[in-house]
Amino acid sequence: MYRYDEFDKSFVAARVAQFRDQVARRLSGELDEEQFRPLRLMNGVYLQLHAYMLRIAIPYGTLSSRQLRKLAFIARRYDKGYGHFTTRQNIQFNWPALKDCPDILNELAEVEMHAIQTSGNCIRNVTADQFAGACADEIEDPRPYAEILRQWSSLHPEYSFLPRKFKIAVNGAAKDRAAIRVHDIGYQIVKNARGEVGFAVYVGGGLGRTPFVGHKIRDFLPKADLLAYTNAILRIYNLEGRRDNKFKARIKILVHEKGADVIAAEVEAEFANHRDDALALPRQEIDRIRAYFAPPALAARATPSIAFEKRKANDFVFARFAAQNVVAHKTPGYGIVTVSLKPIGGIPGDASAESMEAIANLAETFSQDEIRVAHEQNLVLPHVALDDLPEVFDRLAGQGLATANTGLVTDIISCPGLDYCGLATARSIPVAQRISERFGNGVRAREIGELKINISGCINACGHHHVGHIGILGLEKSGSEAYQITLGGSADETCNVGAITGRSFSSDEIVDAIETVVDTYLKFRAGAAEDFLAAYRRIGMEPFKEALYGRQ
Secondary structure, eight states: OOOOOHHHHHHHHHHHHHHHHHHHHHHHTSSOHHHHHHHHHTTTEEEOSSSEEEEEOOGGGEEEHHHHHHHHHHHHHHSSSEEEEOTTSOEEESOOOGGGHHHHHHHHHHTTOOOTTSSSSSBOOOEEOTTTTTBTTBSSOSHHHHHHHHHHHTTOTTSSSOSSOBOEEEEOBSSOOSOGGGSSEEEEEEEOTTSOEEEEEEEOOBOTTSOBOOEEEEEEEEGGGHHHHHHHHHHHHHHHSOOSOGGGOSHHHHHHHHOHHHHHHHHHHHHHHHTTSTTSOOHHHHHHHHHTTOOOOOOOOSSOOHHHHHHHHHOHHHHHHHHHSEEEBSSTTEEEEEEOSOOTTSOTTEEEHHHHHHHHHHHHHHSTTEEEEOTTSOEEEEEEEGGGHHHHHHHHHHTTOOOOOTTSTTOOEEOOGGGTOTTOSSOSHHHHHHHHHHHTTSHHHHHHOSOOEEEESSTTOTTOGGGSSEEEEEEEETTEEEEEEEESOBOSTTOBOOEEOSSOEETTTHHHHHHHHHHHHHHHOSSTTSOHHHHHHHHOSHHHHHHHHOOO
């Protein structure tokens, strides 16, 4: 895990002191809200529907136990006892007092955390695969490159006032768990024909009111050219991106309007002009950063113990957890454990201070002191010996954190919606809760199998509804909340934007409509092995439209 050096420490401390002065001037009336707005946004402070919200950066989703305990402390001391983990691997506190925000930032600085560039028209928190450095299908750990991008982009003078916010993701495995193709830039670690490791480059992805899947503009980029090529893309965007209309200011619109081939040619020309300048990454610098992410010294274990196998055989609930929430680790005898923050009827992504402390304790004892934040709003223990899994499970169960629903119908992604957000046009959380309660965590959920439901409370798509297998978009219609359904979206290596089924449904109708969609899938699927997305791609939209609306 990356550790701050003296520059990092002084940099963050200076930023906290600067913001403390800015808050004092706002509270005294020296600054009005309009003057204060860009200053608070640079430090992750939003003004939501009912209160200020503070968004804290968790670069590439990696936390230590000490850091998670600090987040628990902040939740208890400065908020209402909980935090909300987001699809960008950040955490949000929804109820801090403005006067306390500088103190919160100072607390974060003590554990090498901050809230810089979690808002504003700048390069946001760089995200990565939550299983990075542990998964069996990984080509190379993407986090060192995400860290290099983070250091390079922090308060970058040329890119602090971009046309709009800018998001970068890096994935290192065959399976795309970082949703790179719905980012402004997505880097996929690949090997070329000579066995060299570099990046395939995707540009122009994004969701919101005009969703696009990113275009591949380069098949192979050498590691040394990562910053130079990123700089070339950003320079083209900064020069040509629209500033007259914020709804058309993202790079995805520029790519769409000019064409991916044209943008690729412009980027290549810009890259060629600056390839030999100071942005070339020396091998020793890559190695220096990679050393921070050296894998833990895990001794391979041939097979799980007899006690582990006996527990699986005799405890159905444990066996289900082991099957659903644990995936293969690159070291034999270990597993990657997802801790679901989606209890049946709960609020997706919310974690209490007590839950955070319990997970921090487990990570310290059983997972090499590491926790990851997943794109799906769950937490992950990346290095758990399978022989320790029974005790880990028992401790999670004791805290109500052992829901075995990872990837199932109740593992719902949801934005905070109209319960918190001033931009929202409908509630997301109650819909997620009702769907979760409808399908539960029993035989029915397991029969349905893998199914991703994503819910957004407005067109800004913070719940990534466009790329849910089933997406739900909350709208305002004649003064009432209405919900539009999309089908067939995906955020992985088969990335696709879902298609709208038809007219929207009222709040009273939406859960029944989702059940109709699921029942239609079960009716038409080609056996239990065919998941929802595969079935939808085979049979198309018509059976679902007919079930929802009747024959048109």
